[in-house]
Amino acid sequence: MLHTINKSPFESNILETCIRFVQPGDPILFIENGVYAVQAHSRFAPMLEGIREKNPVYALQPDLSARGVTSLIDGVKTVDYEGFVDLVEKHKVNNWL
Amino acid sequence: MLHTINKSPFESNILETCIRFVQPGDPILFIENGVYAVQAHSRFAPMLEGIREKNPVYALQPDLSARGVTSLIDGVKTVDYEGFVDLVEKHKVNNWL
Amino acid sequence: MDVKKILHVMRHAPHGTVYTYEGLEMILMMAAYEQDLTVVFIGDGVYALKKEQDTTDIGVKGYARTFAALGDYDVEKLYVDRISLEERGLTEEDLEVGVEILDSETIGRLMKEQDVVIHH
C-alpha cells in the first residue's frame, strides 16, 4: 500500500502518526508541503533516515523544485507526476491528509 | 497583549511556537479546537501547567462544552463570548492561526 | 457486483472543521451500498466520540450520537487507536459509542487489507 503525505512535518503531526501504521516495505511518497520532510539537515532528518531503513521513500520532484529543496536525505528517490501514477498503479493507496 | 490559539495542540505546533514569543503576564485564550490544550491529564497538561505559572490562561466555555471537555487543568479560567470581548477590550490582540 | 473493502479514517476534532461531520454524511450514504465498511478513529478523530458534547452555545449541530447509530445502518466495525486515546487522557468510558480499541499494529494491518481508504 502506497502512503502519501502532503503536509510539512513542522506544522502537522501527520508524519509521526502515519508511520505508526505503515507496514514494513510499503512505499511512502511525499508531495506538496510534505516534501520538506526529506530535506537534509532539518530537525526531521534523523526520523526520515529511520523510516527509510524499513520503507522505500519517494518525493515528488515538481514539489521539491517549487520549494527549492535541493539537498535530500540519502536514499530518497524522486518521481515526477508520471512516476506518481506508476506508484499508484503498483499499489493500493492511502492518502493521509 | 492577548494571544488566542484555535488549534488542537495534537494536530498543530502552534501552541509550542506561540509560547516562545508570549511575554510574561500576557493572557492566552484558547478557542475552537484550541480548547483541548486545557483538558486535564492529556499529554499537553504538563506544558500548560508551566505556561500558567507565567501567564493567565483562559478557555472559551462554549467551545469547551461543545467538545465535552469538562475536566480542566487547575487555574484555567473560563469565559463566554462576552468575556472574550472583555479581554479584547483590555488588551491588543494577537490571533495565532 | 463487487464488494469493496472501504476504510474511513476520522482524523479531525469535531466542530473546529467540518471534516468529521461531512465524513459522517459520506459514511451514512455509503452504508446503503452494501460494501464492506470500516471506520477508524485516529489522532484528534477520537474526540468526535467524546461524551457530553453540548454544541448549543456555539450554535452548530452536534452529531456525536450519530456515530452510535451507525450500527443501525450495518456499519459495525468502529475502531479507536489506543495511543491516540491514551495521549489525550481519555479512556473507553469517556466515549459516547461502543467501539473496539486496537493497537497501531492491528490498525496498520487492517489498513493494508483495504481496497479504498478515505481520510476525513
Add this chain to the structure above:
Amino acid sequence: MDVKKILHVMRHAPHGTVYTYEGLEMILMMAAYEQDLTVVFIGDGVYALKKEQDTTDIGVKGYARTFAALGDYDVEKLYVDRISLEERGLTEEDLEVGVEILDSETIGRLMKEQDVVIHH
C-alpha cells in the same frame, strides 16, 4: 491621520496553501498607506524566502522574489525567527531576500509593541 504599527506574521510554507501569497498581496497594498509595517517569518513561513524555488512544473506562479521587492515599497523591516530557520537546517545564505535574523525574545517584544497583528 494615525500611523499604526501593523505586523504581518508569515507562518505557512509557500505553494501548499495560498496564505503566504495572499498575505504578500495584502502587505503590498498596505504599503501604499504609509503605516508602520513589519513582516516577520516564523515556523514554515521561513520557507517562503528559500532560494532556488522553481514552480514551473507544479503550474503555479512563484513569488519568493517579490519579498525582495518589498523594500521598493518602503517595507524595510523583514525579520526571520532564528529557531525556525535553524530547526529547518537553513542559514541566512539559503534565503532569497536580505533579512534580519532575530531571537524569540526580541520578536516577542516587537509583537507586543504592535497595534495590529495579522497572521497569514
Add this chain to the structure above:
Amino acid sequence: MKIGILLKQGPYNHQASDTAYKFAEAAIRKGHTVDAVFLYNDGVINATKLMDPPQDDRHIAERWSDLNREHGVEILACIAASKRRGINEDVMIKGGAITGLGTLTDIAIRNDRLITFGD
C-alpha cells in the same frame, strides 16, 4: 470600543465564521461598535447568497446580512480573493459589498482593534 473583524475561512468548512459571528454579537450586546467584517482568503465564500444549508442548520450568509441591516456592520469581501473563488456582485448577499485591500487597511487604522478569525 470600535472593532474590525478579519475573517479568513469559508462558512461551514471551519468554525471561524461561527466564532466571528458570536464574537460580533457579544461585542454589540456589550455596547461596542463592530465596524466591519472583512472577508479574505476563503472567507469571501461567506458572502454568497446562493448558500442553501439544510433547514435545521444555521444560515451563515443570512446572519451576516442581518448583522449589516440591524447593526450597520459592513460586510466586505476582498475583490482579488473573491475572483479566484467565484464570488462577484451577482451572488453577493444583501448588505455585502466587494472591495479592495485598501479598505482593510482603513479598517485596521480606524478601529481600536482588528480581530482575526481563520485557520
Add this chain to the structure above:
Amino acid sequence: MKIGILLKQGPYNHQASDTAYKFAEAAIRKGHTVDAVFLYNDGVINATKLMDPPQDDRHIAERWSDLNREHGVEILACIAASKRRGINEDVMIKGGAITGLGTLTDIAIRNDRLITFGD
C-alpha cells in the same frame, strides 16, 4: 487502470486542486482512464464558472471543463457540500454536474483506485 479522484479542497486556496489535475493529466498520458473527479467539502468550489483569476494565472475551473471535454472525465460536485457553499446548477462549469454521495460510492466501487487530494 481505471482511476477515480476525490478532491476535498477549494481552488487556489490549497495546492490539492493543482496536484489532482497534474496527476490526472499524467495518468491519461500514460494510457490510464480517469473516470471521474468527485468534489467534496470545499472541493465543490472548483466547479464554479464564476471563477475569474488573473490573466497570467491558471484557470482552475476551465482546466476541469477541458479535462471533461477532451478526455470524458466526469466532474461531479456533491450536492450537500455544494449547497452549504453556494454552488448550484446555475454556476456550474460546462461539463460539470451536481450529484449525491451515492455516485462517489459507485466511483469507489467501479474503479481500480480512488485517490484523494485535500488537506
